[in-house]
Amino acid sequence: MSPTEMTLHWAVEKWLAPTPATPAHVVRVRRAGRHRRCVCIEAARASGLLSIFFFRHDDGSWNVYPPAQARPAMSVWRTV
Template sequence: MSPTEMTLHEAVEKWLALTLAMHAHVVRVRRAGMHGRCVCVEASRSDGLLSIFFFRHDDGWWNVYPPAQARPAMSAWKTA
């Protein structure tokens, strides 16, 4: 893994601010489809259950927002 990637574990720690008393676990994994890889992580907190979806981007980072979809593009070249 390159140093510019964020692991799923790092992303979960960043967004859920886990402590030793808290437990988080993966409850859903989607490996294909419109948004590529998507994981739902649940953590039990003192005020209830918290669920967050994490999306894997092409650059190796896990984020809470889905990656941008590839869109059709056109280009033109001027020839001599």
């Protein structure tokens, strides 16, 4: 599956499998930076309330793990 097909709707369906009897609700939306988004979605289960955070990655896909942070990098330039 390509990253562009991994929408938030697809991720919620995969992880929470909401039904009309047990719908999923957006509880919190956070934006950190230009493209960094985090959404908390809750669904009621027989065992209790289930909350999952979904993170938007730079390629537009939504995953349950946060995107990798940009790290400092060093390089060497040779001048002749």
